[in-house]
Amino acid sequence: MISGSPSLPHTTPHHRMSLTPGPADALLIIDVQNDFLPGGALAVPEGDAILPVIRQLTPLPFGLIITSQDWHPAQHVSFETATPAGLWPPHCVAGTQGAALAADMTVPADTLAVFKGTQTDQDSYSAFGGADAQGVSLAALLQRHGINRIFLCGLALDYCVQASALDARKAGLETVVLTDACRGIAHDLTPALTALRTAGVILCTSQDLAPDI
Numbered sequence: 001m002i003s004g005s006p007s008l009p010h011t012t013p014h015h016r017m018s019l020t021p022g023p024a025d026a027l028l029i030i031d032v033q034n035d036f037l038p039g040g041a042l043a044v045p046e047g048d049a050i051l052p053v054i055r056q057l058t059p060l061p062f063g064l065i066i067t068s069q070d071w072h073p074a075q076h077v078s079f080e081t082a083t084p085a086g087l088w089p090p091h092c093v094a095g096t097q098g099a100a101l102a103a104d105m106t107v108p109a110d111t112l113a114v115f116k117g118t119q120t121d122q123d124s125y126s127a128f129g130g131a132d133a134q135g136v137s138l139a140a141l142l143q144r145h146g147i148n149r150i151f152l153c154g155l156a157l158d159y160c161v162q163a164s165a166l167d168a169r170k171a172g173l174e175t176v177v178l179t180d181a182c183r184g185i186a187h188d189l190t191p192a193l194t195a196l197r198t199a200g201v202i203l204c205t206s207q208d209l210a211p212d213i
């Protein structure tokens with residue numbers, strides 16, 4: 001480049017970082033469960049719009065793909081029917097169809113699964129509060145696979161995706177939220193996006209990973 005020539009407009013350090021997934025990158029698919037989809041007990045507006053986007057992401061060469069699931073006991077503390085502190089209608093009760101992953105989001109056979117909010121008296125919006133069926137925490141699974149960067153997508157952007165992305169930063173991971181592969185509960189998602197950016201989370205779209213998506 002000619003010395004003194006202007007740098008490219010709109011080019012920031014973040015954008016210069018390669019966003020092409022590789023072996024040290026994980027895709028974390030947050031709570032794409034029937035109860036968070038239209039018709040479900042706690043439907044996220046347009047939640048189903050992310051399904052085709054996620055279907056384009058899963059074939060990319062991530063080192064690891066993990067799904068998280070809200071997996072609540074029938075009288076969970078977060079249910080308005082169970083406790084005065086409960087904020088939500090009953091949803092994602094362990095083992096029910098509502099807690100199952102969306103049938104039209106096919107994930108590769110070697111995808112790992114973590115479950116959260118499994119104790120009656122505790123909730124966790126963050127997937128980092130979850131563990132696999134053997135009780136191995138999400139953080140341990142990522143470490144075991146040598147993951148240093150995590151891409152997040154799923155539901156809901158302003159609750160479980162946000163909490164998981166903030167915990168990923170706290171765990172020292174490069175953290176990218178794929179905004180077109182998320183939907184939120186609030187009408188205005190600006191506060192959630194601002195909190196993410198402030199914590200050093202990179203916001204981009206699936207287009208930035210695979211230009212032909």
Ligand code: VGL
Pocket residue numbers: 031036070078088125155156157158159160161
């Ligand atoms: C969620 C509310 C209650 C989420 C889970 O997955 O974002 N939101 N439980």
Ligand code: ZN
Pocket residue numbers: 070072078091092117
């Ligand atoms: Zn929940």
